[in-house]
Amino acid sequence: MSSIIRTTNLTKLYGTKAVVDDLNVHVMQGQIYGFLGRNGAGKTTTIRMLLGLIKPTHGEIEIFGESLYTRQKEILRRIGSMVEHSGFYENLTARENLLINAKLMGVHKRNALADALEIVGLQHETSKRVGQYSMGMKQRLGIARAILHHPELLILDEPTNGLDPIGIKEIRKLITSLASERKITVLISSHILSEVEQLADYIGIIHEGKLLEEVSYEELRVRNRNYMEFKVSNDNKAAILLEQQCGIVDYEVHDEGHIRVYSQIGQQGRINQLFVEHGIEVSKITVSEDRLEDYFVKLIGGGTIG
Amino acid sequence: MADLLYTELLKLKRAKMFLVSVIGASAAPIMMFIAYLNMKSKTPDEPISFELSFYNTNLNVLLLLGPLLYGVITAYLYNREYVEDTLKNLLTIPVSRTHLIVSKLILLLGWILVLTLEAWGLTLLFGLLGGFEGLSAAVLVQSLTEYLIGAFLLFLLSTPTMFITFWFKNYVPTIIFTAVITLGSVSVVNSDFKPLYPWAAVHVITINGYLPQYPPVYSYLAIGITSLAGLIATIVYFKKVDIH
Structure with a gap:
């Protein structure tokens, strides 16, 4: 199993406060890696650094075995992501929102948009403006956008936030099937243990910017x-x-x-x-x-x- | 870049802002027409020329309406990515931060030109309706040239507004900034410093109204330096800033 994400002493300081502190995360190919921590633990900042949205104060990020800083463009093209709540152009339909990504990512496959919408169960809602979508529908559309270009790595930051229990179950099922059917490596962050418990086969626990533990779920079960x-x-x-x-x-x-x-x-x-x-x-x-x-x-x- | 421009245009589909801007751009010719109707009622025998009508409408656009309206459009184009939380998606596609700025600038130029042509067209239409005098091909070409030059120069001066938008990520400071700019223009329009104040220099260049003490190069430099400073500041800031 090769390493998909590896951070070395990844640190982000705001002033003198370390929001992410010497973080060494290892995500291996094919894993569903649950990134668990309380609100404000540093999960989103870490994810934003992995996606090049935030510049680390120091430390290294390697994704697919290459440095993010030297090969950012090439690396990001192989990643699908959803950071916190999905932002969309609310005056556009779901299809038009996905079309923006398809155009900019160079996805020319005829059925790519329809396929992505079908996977997340939004195939009958394509002409509705996103402004009229519920939170759950937006989250599902966010996942459709993330998988549109068939990424090798999916990074999802709190994808079930704000969803009702049925919505949470649907998203969970979707992520599991994507990981097993498409062989996508998934990094999913959450502050809800039960969420991560039901999805992840490897868990990283972050608290106050520090990685406290990185362990397989099986080992944790044995231990507890x-x-x-x-x-x-x-x-x-x-x-x-x-x-x-x-x-x-x-x-x-x-x-x-x-x-x-x-x-x-x-x-x-x-x-x-x-x-x-x-x-x-x-x-x-x-x-x-x-x-x-x-x-x-x-x-x-x-x-x-x- | 073509795909980026296409997506920028797509984002405007069903956006109310375009309609609002079209209504906004019609304000100058409509107000001018009302003023002429008022004048006509008081002095019916005094002729009104197309040349003067085009000049006065353009004066209002360049010194009053344009900086405000184009400032709001600039803020809308850039700030909506923050407001609608779509920037993080664009940048992880990934879209180059510089390309994103440039594509929006091209769209802004197109938008400003459309509104300028609208203002020019309405001025012509109202002139025809009001029976203004002196319509000729020369007047039309001359006025259209002045409108387009003015629009392009105001577009160049949108970069400081763009910077303010990126910096504050909020509409309010941008609106205040454009209001201050407009007040500045109004303050200097009758002074000798008019060719040196970038937003008033636009009018000076457009109508070829230079003052002997300040050769044209001063006005060009005022606009060029302001525009370049705004552009460089925006690119440097946006390339460095973390996206939260």
Whole structure:
């Protein structure tokens, strides 16, 4: 898998405040990379730097293995993007708005506009002026514009912002199908964890301009599994009972008699009874309710993701 | 560049601004005609010439209406990309920032010429309706030439307005700026400094009304330096500025 986006010590200062601080992001080919962070964490500034809209104070950006600063024009032609809310000429129809992009991008394929509109489900709304579009329709049109020229990389900044649940589901489905069917690498930013959770296979967490973690979703899931924790008087004996009587091998023994069980969640009553019957004193049972969201909250030091 | 110009024209489709500007450009000939009708009612025997009618309408366009109207059009062309949040899309297509400025300038020139021809045409029409005297091919050619020269020079002077638009990303400072320019023109129009003030120098050049103490080169330089300074400032600023 080759690297599609790589930033090295990417930094943007406004005055003395670092909005993006020594950021080293790595997006590999074929990934759906979720760029997660609270509002104001530096996601949009980073994305705008990746698209050449904002000049970094220092640091390097490589996209498709080439420096953005020396090959910006060629690189941008291979990218489709949507930054925050999509801006359109509201006096024009959806088709006319796309025509502007098609003309300037040199997209001459006869059905390119119709195809893009059909993919996002706007094929029956082409003669309506964009000013009369709902927010969801505009977001979908923004995606149509981004994929019009068959990009290799799609950069979407908060594409579900302001959408209702049905709209969010539609956009999510669209992005997933684009990534799988067209083999497009996707970088999607969001402040909503559940959004990223359902889309991304790799996650970068940004907070106050710094990249706190860059990890595969699978690894995160493993790290943040639910568990039952028993405080027991004899952890060796408890472990043997778990394996022999319950067939549980997915557990960890922590210090001071804490034993953490990752499978058969909900069976804490039965396990407790088993321990007691074998003379093991159980002084505390905890069932973790930590979800991925709690992990992120801890990671960024309190508060909520949004 | 042809595609860029095509898209700039497309953006004006159904845009109310064009209609508003057409109505705005008709103001000078209409007001002049009303003034002549008023004069005619007071002194019916006094003839009104086409030459004077063309001159007075152009005077109003160059010193009053033009800087204001063309300033608003300039602001509209550039600022709408900020207002409608479309600039980030254009620049990531990618469209060169300099090409974007140039394509809009070409469109602006075309727009100004259309409005100028409209003002000239309406002046002619009202003259015919009012029975003005002295219509000849020479008068028509002379007046049309003066209108077009004036329009082109005012177009050259749109670059400072363009810079103000980019700088503030808002219509209000641009409108204030054009209002100040217009007030400046009105203030100097009867003074000896008229050939040195760029927006008044347009009228001086157009009617060949130079003063002995300031040869034509002064007026050309005043306009040229102002225009170039506005253009360079815009390009340098726009190439450097972050797009938020």
